[in-house]
Amino acid sequence: MNAPRWPYPLLRLKPGKEGLISKRHPWVFSGALARPSESTLVRLADDSGQVLGVGTASPANPLAARIFRFEDAPLDEAFFRSRFESALRLRRDLGLWSPEGGCRWVFGEGDGLPGLVVDRYAQALVLQVGTAGLEGLRDTWWPILFELGKREGITAFVERSQSGRKEEGLEPVNRLLKGSLGGPVTVHEGPAKLSVDLLRGQKTGFxxxxxxxxxxxxxxxxxxxxxxxxxxxxxxxxxxxxxxxxxxxxxxxxxxxxxxxxxxxxxxxxxxxxxxxxxxxxxxxxxxxxxxxxxxxxxxxxxxxxxxxxxxxxxxxxxxxxxxxxxxxxxxxxxxxxxxxxxxxxxxxxxxxxxxxxxxxxxxxxxxxxxxxxxxxxxxxxxxxxxxxxxxxxxx
The missing domain is CATH 3.40.50.150 (Vaccinia Virus protein VP39)
Structure with missing residues (x-):
């Protein structure tokens, strides 16, 4: 899936529909748009053409656009690296980042990356990709995530992209991306050792x-x-x-x-x-x-x-x-x-x-x-x- 080059096409709102964006809410529903998007990556603009944010879009999903940044700037390598590193720093500060434990590294909108979830299970990483825009940008963000994961000792990378894909015109994905798995992985949680089947378990496994x-x-x-x-x-x-x-x-x-x-x-x-x-x-x-x-x-x-x-x-x-x-x-x-x-x-x-x-x-x-x-x-x-x-x- 090829992503449009920067600057992404403008996606205009109907007059008076910029209220939630002005409050930095990252979601735009289809009823607020002047017309459906023809691109998976867009620059959200008010009726006059003033750009309010940049994000992903879908013509079929009622949740028609998700804003990644409230400025007129691309979703490039520097952007994703900054968001990944910031999310990792938070988990480290919380004391939740461990080579033997389980931790959510990226939680969609909560980490400024709508539609993306990344979970760590000991030496394995599981990701969920929920939007066509993120799929189009995979060549931009995936090498960075892979690089940072390897730096953190991750040896197996799994994708469990299923929820919400249909509304984005995407097929479900369940696959091993990199590395190998000999079966369920074991995570330590306090005194407990818990097995997680990353390819067949619910959600991302646990x-x-x-x-x-x-x-x-x-x-x-x-x-x-x-x-x-x-x-x-x-x-x-x-x-x-x-x-x-x-x-x-x-x-x-x-x-x-x-x-x-x-x-x-x-x-x-x-x-x-x-x-x-x-x-x-x-x-x-x-x-x-x-x-x-x-x-x-x-x-x-x-x-x-x-x-x-x-x-x-x-x-x-x-x-x-x-x-x-x-x-x-x-x-x-x-x-x-x-x-x-x-x-x-x-x-x-x-x-x-x-x-x-x-x-x-x-x-x-x-x-x-x-x-x-x-x-x-x-x-x-x-x-x-x-x-x-x-x-x-x-x-x-």
């Missing part, structure tokens, strides 16, 4: 955004019966086991994920007799659980609202599964509930939790509001970047 919450569960698991619903490969479970839980159940619909959870349990030196595998639909299996039978319960479902029109239906699904989680929690027990749906805002999420508790006839105290970690930053001018919401509750 859910790095739950790191702090897994550690939190582990710190409060001693002597407890712990239920980990939607448990995937058992990250929460491993931490609970290492924290001294008396029994841990991992519930998921995926047999391969549960297979990996069981292997990781043993690899962490934990007694297999303490771990219970629950395979099947979470809603159905949770309905069969003994009420009040678990001291610690984690309910971390997938994104039920992937589009704004799905919010009302998703609200009901979240309410139902949170109700089942609360029902399973012993009096005085801890319940962690989460939503990773960007379109379900914090207030609606909390309403779903509150309604769920009312329906179970239980009361709860909020111990903490939870969210995405510091390596998943979001810009104040882009509140849509805040997606992970959670509550840590003591259920009475």
């Amino acid at each position: 859910f790095l955004d739950q790191r702090a919450h897994r550690l939190q569960v582990g710190a409060h698991a001693e002597g407890c019966r712990v239920l980990n619903t939607f448990g995937y490969t058992g990250g929460f479970s491993i931490h609970a086991g290492l924290g001294g839980a008396s029994q841990v159940a991992t519930l998921d619909i995926s047999a391969p994920a549960l297979d990996q959870a069981e292997r990781d349990w043993v690899a962490n030196g934990l007694d297999p007799a303490v771990h219970v595998r629950m395979e099947g639909d979470a809603f159905e299996l949770m309905r069969q659980l003994e009420p009040g039978g678990w001291d610690r319960v984690i309910v971390d479902p997938p994104a039920f609202a992937k589009q704004r029109k799905d919010v009302d239906k998703a609200f009901k699904a979240y309410k139902d599964v949170f109700r089942l989680g609360a029902r399973a929690t012993a009096p005085g027990g801890f319940l962690w509930v989460f939503s990773c749906s960007q379109h379900l805002d914090r207030m609606r999420f909390q309403e779903a939790v509150w309604t769920a508790l009312l329906e179970t006839g239980r009361e709860a105290r909020v111990l903490a509001h939870l969210g995405q970690p510091a390596d998943h930053p979001y810009a104040l001018n882009h509140p849509e970047g805040f997606y992970l919401k959670g509550l840590w509750l003591r259920v009475e």
